[in-house]
Amino acid sequence: MRIINAVLSVSSLFFSITSLPAQNLNKHVINPQDVLTIRELYDVNLSPDGKQIAFVVNDPHDPSKPREPRASNVWVVSTNGQELPIPLIAGLNHADTPRWSPDGKTLAFLSDRGDAEAQADNSAQVYLLRAGERKAVRVSNVRGGIEEYHWSPDGKMIAFVAGDQMTPEEQVRRDAGDDAIVQPETDLKYSRLWIVRLEDGKATQVTKQNFEILEFAWSPAGDEFALTVAPSSRSEDSNNLSLVIINRSTGEVSRTLSRNVTSITGLLKWSPDGRWLTFYEFPPTKESNNWLSIAPARGGERKRQIRSRHGGQALRPTPHRRQEGRVTREIASKEQHRARRDDLFFPDRARFRRAEGLSMSRA
Numbered sequence: 001m002r003i004i005n006a007v008l009s010v011s012s013l014f015f016s017i018t019s020l021p022a023q024n025l026n027k028h029v030i031n032p033q034d035v036l037t038i039r040e041l042y043d044v045n046l047s048p049d050g051k052q053i054a055f056v057v058n059d060p061h062d063p064s065k066p067r068e069p070r071a072s073n074v075w076v077v078s079t080n081g082q083e084l085p086i087p088l089i090a091g092l093n094h095a096d097t098p099r100w101s102p103d104g105k106t107l108a109f110l111s112d113r114g115d116a117e118a119q120a121d122n123s124a125q126v127y128l129l130r131a132g133e134r135k136a137v138r139v140s141n142v143r144g145g146i147e148e149y150h151w152s153p154d155g156k157m158i159a160f161v162a163g164d165q166m167t168p169e170e171q172v173r174r175d176a177g178d179d180a181i182v183q184p185e186t187d188l189k190y191s192r193l194w195i196v197r198l199e200d201g202k203a204t205q206v207t208k209q210n211f212e213i214l215e216f217a218w219s220p221a222g223d224e225f226a227l228t229v230a231p232s233s234r235s236e237d238s239n240n241l242s243l244v245i246i247n248r249s250t251g252e253v254s255r256t257l258s259r260n261v262t263s264i265t266g267l268l269k270w271s272p273d274g275r276w277l278t279f280y281e282f283p284p285t286k287e288s289n290n291w292l293s294i295a296p297a298r299g300g301e302r303k304r305q306i307r308s309r310h311g312g313q314a315l316r317p318t319p320h321r322r323q324e325g326r327v328t329r330e331i332a333s334k335e336q337h338r339a340r341r342d343d344l345f346f347p348d349r350a351r352f353r354r355a356e357g358l359s360m361s362r363a
Contacts, residue, residue: 047104054098074098091116102155105131153222164189206251215265220274257295
C-alpha cells in the first residue's frame with residue numbers, strides 16, 4: 001500500500017505541476033494533438049528507506065524532429081510531499097531504468113551519457129550517481145548496449161545482460177545502413193549474463209552456454225541467478241522457454257524448475273528468504289493463458305496461484321510505454337527486442353519499446 005500511495009502521490013504531483021500553464025487556457029474538447037503533448041511518467045521506484053522516489057518522464061514528441069525519438073530522463077522527488085520533482089541529471093535525453101542500490105545511497109540508470117555536456121554513446125550503458133554527487137559514473141562499456149541489469153544483494157556488483165557482439169564485417173554493413181533483421185540458420189547471436197564489480201570495474205562473463213536470456217533475477221544470497229531462457233533468438237523459440245537456476249561462480253545450469261514458461265516478463269522474483277520463485281507459466285494445454293506460478297528454488301512441484309476460470313487470460317499486464325506507445329510485455333523475438341532498444345539510439349528506425357516488470361513487496 002505504501003508503494004501504491006507513493007506512485008499516486010508522484011503522479012498527481014508531477015502532472016499537476018506540468019499542467020499548470022494550461023489552467024488559464026479556454027476549455028476545449030481534447031483532441032489527438034493534445035494527447036501528443038502529454039508528458040508520461042513510468043517505472044516508479046521507491047528508495048529502500050522510503051524517503052525518495054525515482055521515476056522516468058517521457059517528454060512529448062518534438063514535431064520539428066519527426067525522426068527523433070521522444071526524450072526521456074530520470075526524475076527524483078521526496079516522499080514528504082514538500083518538494084518539487086527534479087531531473088536526476090538535467091539535460092539527458094535518453095535516460096531510463098532507475099534502480100536504487102540496496103543501501104539507497106546510489107541510483108543506477110541506463111543512458112547514452114552521464115551528463116548533458118558529455119559525448120553521447122550510441123548505446124545504453126549503466127551509470128551510477130552517488131548521493132551528494134552531480135556527475136554520474138559509467139560502469140559498463142558494452143558495444144551494443146545493456147538489455148537488463150540488477151544490483152547484487154550486497155550492493156557491490158551489478159549483473160547485466162548483453163548480446164553477442166557483431167563481427168567486423170557485420171559492423172561495417174550496419175554502419176553503411178544495412179540494418180535488416182536476418183535470422184540465420186547458423187552463427188546465431190546469443191545473449192550473455194555478465195557481472196561487473198563496482199570496486200574495480202572488472203566485468204566477468206557468467207553464462208557460457210548458448211541460449212537467449214529473456215529475464216533474470218539475482219538470488220537473495222547472491223550465489224545464484226534465476227533465468228528465463230530460450231534455445232535461441234529465433235521466432236519459433238519465443239514460446240519455448242525454461243526457468244533455470246545458474247551458479248554464479250561456474251555459470252552452469254544447476255537445475256531447471258520449469259519448461260513451460262511464458263514470454264511475458266516482469267514477475268520473475270525470489271522470495272526474501274530465497275526459497276521460492278514467482279513467474280508466469282503456461283497451462284499444460286499451451287492455450288492463450290498465463291498462470292502466476294510459484295516454484296521451490298531447490299526444485300519440486302510448482303504451485304499455480306492465479307489462473308483463469310473461463311479460458312481467458314488469467315493475468316493481463318497493463319501495457320506501458322517506453323518510447324512511442326509501449327507494447328505489451330510479450331516479446332515474440334529477442335532479436336526484435338534488441339532492435340527496439342537500438343532504435344532509441346538510431347532514430348531512423350522504428351520506435352523503441354520495452355516491457356517492464358512488477359515488483360514483489362517484502363511482507
